[in-house]
Amino acid sequence: MTHRNHPLPRLDANLPRMPVSAMLVATLSGMVGCATNAMPAGLTDGQQVAVAGRVTSIDRAPWSYDGDGLLVLATGSRGTVTVHVPSRANLCRAQGLEVFSTVTVGMRVEAVGAATGPTDMTVCVESTHRLKVLE
Numbered sequence: 001m002t003h004r005n006h007p008l009p010r011l012d013a014n015l016p017r018m019p020v021s022a023m024l025v026a027t028l029s030g031m032v033g034c035a036t037n038a039m040p041a042g043l044t045d046g047q048q049v050a051v052a053g054r055v056t057s058i059d060r061a062p063w064s065y066d067g068d069g070l071l072v073l074a075t076g077s078r079g080t081v082t083v084h085v086p087s088r089a090n091l092c093r094a095q096g097l098e099v100f101s102t103v104t105v106g107m108r109v110e111a112v113g114a115a116t117g118p119t120d121m122t123v124c125v126e127s128t129h130r131l132k133v134l135e
Contacts, residue, residue: 042118043078049121051075052110052134055103063087068122069100073109083111084122085131094129108134
C-alpha cells in the first residue's frame with residue numbers, strides 16, 4: 001500500500017561521495033581494459049596464416065593498374081583481415097585466385113597465405129596459398 005504523505009527513501013543516502021573526475025577515470029579505465037582484452041592478436045609479417053570469414057568489402061579497382069585487389073574479411077579469431085590478391089595471378093603459385101573476380105559481399109571465404117602486416121595478408125607466394133569460397 002502506497003502513502004502519498006511518505007516520500008520514498010533516497011537510495012544514495014548512504015553511498016560514499018566520489019568526485020565526477022574519479023568516476024570518469026574509473027569508467028574509462030574499465031572500458032579500455034575491456035577493449036584491450038577483446039582485441040585479437042595481430043599477425044606477424046611473413047607468418048603463414050589461414051583465416052575464414054565473411055566478406056565485408058571488395059576493391060577490384062587496383063587491378064586496373066597492376067595493384068593488389070583487396071578483400072576484407074570479418075573473422076572470428078583474427079578480427080578484420082585484409083587479403084591482398086595480386087592482379088597478375090598467373091605469376092602466383094597460389095590456388096583459387098580466380099574466385100576473387102566473382103566473390104561478393106556477405107560470402108564466407110577462406111584465405112591461406114602470408115601475413116604482410118598486423119591485419120593484412122597476401123595469397124600468392126606459396127603453392128599452399130589459396131582463396132576459396134566456403135558457401
